[in-house]
Amino acid sequence: MPTIRTITRWAATVFIFLACAAVFMLAPGGGQSEAEVREFEISARQYAYDPPRIVVNRGDEVRIRLASGDVVHGFFMEGHDLDAFIYPGRLLFNLRRTSQNGSYVPAEEMVFRAERCGKYRYRCSVTCGTLHPFMQGEMIVEPNHPYRAGMGGAAGILLAGLFLMVTAPREPSRPGAWRLDLVRAVPGLGWLLRRRWFQFAFMLPGLGFLVLFAIAGFWGSPIGNRNIAITFVWILWWFLLITVLLPFGARIWCMACPFPFFGEWLQRRRLIGVRADARTMWKKFRKWPAKLSNIWLQNVLFLGLCTFSAVLVTRPVTTAAVLLGLVLAATVLAVIYRQRSFCNYICPVSGFLSLYAMAAVVEVRPRDADACRSCRSKACLAGGENGWGCPWAQNPGRLARNNYCGMCMECVKACPNGNMTVNLRPFCADVHIKGTDEAWKALIMVGVALVYSVTLLGTWGTVKSWANISEVGDWSGFLIYAGIIWCGALAVLPGIWAAACGLGRLLAGSKRVAVKTLFRRYTFLLVPLGLTAWAAFSIPLMMVNWSYIQATASDPLGWGWDLLGTAGQAWQPLWPQTMVYVQLPLLLIGLAFALKRGYAIALTLWGERRPAVLSLIPPAVVCTAIVMSFITLFAG
Ligand SMILES: [Cu+2]
DSSP states (O other): OOOOHHHHHHHHHHHHHHHHHHHHHSOTTOOOOOOOEEEEEEEEEEEEEESSSEEEEEEOOOEEEESSSOOEEEEEEEETEEEEEETTSSOOOOEETTTOOOEEEEEEEEEEEESSEEEEEEOSSSSTTTGGOOOOEEEEEESSSSHHHHHHHHHHHHHHHHHHHHTTOOSSSOOOOOOOEEEHHHHTTTHHHTOTTTHHHHHHHHHHHHHHHHHHHSSSOSSSSGGGGHIIIIIIIIIHIIIIIHHTTTTTHHOOOOHHHHHHHHHSSSSSSTTTTTTTTTGGGGGGGGGSSSSSSHHHHHHHHHHHHHHTTHHHHHHHHHHHHHHHHHHHHHHHSSSTHHIIIOOOHHHHHHGGGGOSSEEEEESSSHHTOOOOHHHHHHHSSSSSSTTOOOOGOOOSSTOOOOOOOOHHHHOOOOOOOEEETTTTOOOOOOOHHHHHHHHHHHHHHHHHHHHSSSSSHHHHHHHHHHHHHHHHHHHHHHHHHHHHHIIIIHHHHHHHHHHHHHHOOOSSSSSHHHHHGGGGHHHHHHHHHHHHHHHHHHSSSHHHHHHHHSSSSSSSSOOOSSSSOOOSSSSSHHHHHHHHHHHHHHEEEHHHHHEEEEEEEEEEEEEHHHHHHHHHHHHHHHHHHHHHHOOO
């Protein structure tokens, strides 16, 4: 039974949250004036509209004339059933109602009434070049209620969170203590995980897709949104990875990943079975150098890929070359170094998988850690009759974090006592960031999410042309863009974070915990925050480009095939006006988890509540500011 105190505490928390939201909702601003007729002239040019943003009031009659400055462009107005086709140098454009899927009729003007509040994007609906999928502008219908609610919600979560911390009962409950043994709970799961062919059954289709993407990349259509190598890798796979596989399956992707397939085969000389000398055969392979035994190489390689993302996500041939390059690197390293050195220390995807796997709701762990301590065979670590020793060079019996567990299930098979299992657990249950490499990874990921949200989901044509180096060739602009990514992620954001942690230590009025420790441990706040921000970023990417995914599934190489009958359908984003109602709650949930886990970390570091809460305030404010930046980009 909850006590009166608990009930009043939670009632006050809800009140604080709602009061903050109300203040932002009711604050004076646009949208209060009389409805009027608003006229705009919007011109399209690769890959932006001018003006990129128009602001009207609810009830206004909006009249838009369209023009194009270079090639044929489209103009799809979200949530208003309007889609246009604009020819360069002509006053008339072609207009259609999307709901009727009808034909275009010539028009001089697009006329509609702005009836619902919020942000509506106008997007290019005609493939007009490499960055076409990201060409967009935005119409704000004031008062922008979703935006105000989001900003108020973020402020509300910060204040309500701090209130909960200062009013918490003396003995804080241990966060995320429950576990559910899935192998015991799900009939047949244990049998399945112990099959030798289990991982192979996932890797083989992955390998098939890899071959398909390579063929499509080199011989398919050079237009990104008509090539399966782009739509399936950078849109579908990315979306599934961030929103489904990582939060619900930890590094389950690594279990199916085809990159290390050939290397592992060369090492083991077995596709499915275990060799009799599984324990001793590693002697002829080198150990990975101790100095490089961290994720710094992954951080740098990831930033390198991000710098060229505009080329990577729009040019199929670049994507195919990078995919094959990674396979080659994994294979070569596997011949020289032990086990999955490539995955642990090189793979640029692996770095953020290791970070965000900390948040996942599943884990591979020993059932009874004491049994592992007294175990003599250590088959999970060194290999045994039924399983290889951990390919990720972990000691499964002492696994305490998800970071470097590739979910391959070899330890589940190898353990002679059946002591390894898969647990279901609460969101964000691993909270310990261990090294500066991991701390920087958390900062890099948030920084890159911000840059991508500006570049790919924003309306700024200049930034797009800076990023689009292979087509535009503006090297000074590209240097600014690259500088923002590298300096922002490696120096500016970490600098702000360090300053916040230093200030937190000053507020705490104690020197018991070093700034360095605060800096490293508090970066965990950026794990739930970063993961939900990436998910919020990926949702429009997926929903806007859904038609292209369907089309390329039917015509993977862009050669005019129609295998599934979906190749020729008109482009249409999937429920674009509902996205913000998924994005905003996601961002707020991320912030709430950041504060909740941040408080638990602060308590373990400081030992008592007062300095713990005080030291947490500046980093919590920085987190709230980051979330508000995303809300502004997505809804403002
Ligand atoms: Cu266009």
